[in-house]
Amino acid sequence: MQVRSLPVLQNWDCHSCGDCCRSYAVPATAEERRRIEGQGWESLPEFQGVPYFVKRGGEFYLNHRADGGCVFLGADNLCRIHGTFGSAAKPLACRIYPFLLVPAGDHWNLGLRLTCPSATENKGRALSAQLGDAREYAAFFESTTSKSALEAPPPPLQGSQAVSWSDVGRIATAFSKLLADEDDPFERRWRKILFIVMMLRKATFDGGGDPKKAVTGGKLSELLHVLGLAAEDEEPALATEVKRPGWAGRTVFRQLVAVFSRKDHGAEKGIAQRGPVSRFMSAVKFASARGRVPKVHAALPDAATFAAGEVPLGALSDTTVSLLVRWHRMKIESLQFCGAPNFGLSVWEGVESLALTFPAAMWLARVLVAGGKTPDAAVTQAVRMVDDNFGFNPLLGSVRQKFALRLIANRGDLPRLVAWYGRVNDE
Incomplete structure (x- = not known):
């Protein structure tokens, strides 16, 4: 199938920040493990006694060092596998990130995850200039994915109601x-x-x-x-002419924000490392909105309170507005917002789930500003945090979280939340 680049103005190139190599548990297939094990890393002193992979839940992942970095991440923030053997020698998950390929009938839509700093900053070549790599990845998926998955019908609008x-x-x-x-x-x-x-x-x-x-x-x-x-x-x-969201809507919204901002792995992981009790207590705090905001992500400030989330940011720069526009237009046009890429949500539910990411990011940005960031830097960080979870955190695909989204929408609180946390002042 052909790969279609989106008309959204979005650029990207890897700038070797190493963020993804510190943030993600990268799966490795049996073939990829055999290839890496045959590359001779055991001959180097720094790999003596260091396992290349770890097994969790029956799956194998690239191992990480104590500082959070992948065992193959060099001191120069470059992948040693890539540097020695080329890009094709790495696991596919490493090669494709931060691209997204979404099957859409007779073609693939090409998108991008804005969790990558270069993507949020729009740095590099246009996505349309990178279709060659995208076609290579698409061909691999077509050779390994079942035909039924590739030929799946479009997600329904709602219930059994569907269109082409x-x-x-x-x-x-x-x-x-x-x-x-x-x-x-x-x-x-x-x-x-x-x-x-x-x-x-x-x-x-x-x-x-x-x-x-x-x-x-x-x-x-x-x-x-x-x-x-x-x-x-x-x-x-x-x-400011829109009615304030109700107490129940705001309460459920904060619980969803806790999921959208959560980081359970990598160098930026939050309180997940302290165990299930800490996670439960943080959920209680998000529901009650009292005291300090729990550090469910390392980027959240230590002393920011829930009250900070209610203080408008003021007018945003054109650059920051452009970031928000790029982010959501990419999700819409790539169709990542619904169907299989977003936990099987229908089209209307998917639109509503994407809409919710805007007030979630703006709430988080307010908290980050309370910790000392500028509004522009805070929104950029918040977008990365929320996009890291959108469509990927399995908690968002749970029955409970889907019910929470429907509750907010059915009560009419979703547009109110968008207006309340999108306002630039209180007047």
């Missing part, structure tokens, strides 16, 4: 265009999308079995356009 891959693409394109609309504050762009989703949840698309009445193709595009005009009329112009 091309119509899912129409929805994504319409929402991406709204996210790019510079005439609106970023939080209002999301409120307009959530208004459209609310209206579309009430619609049927199959025409009651009559193909002539089905809302597909051009009819769907027209409906999305009309609802966009309605959203312009219905959604208040200012975040």
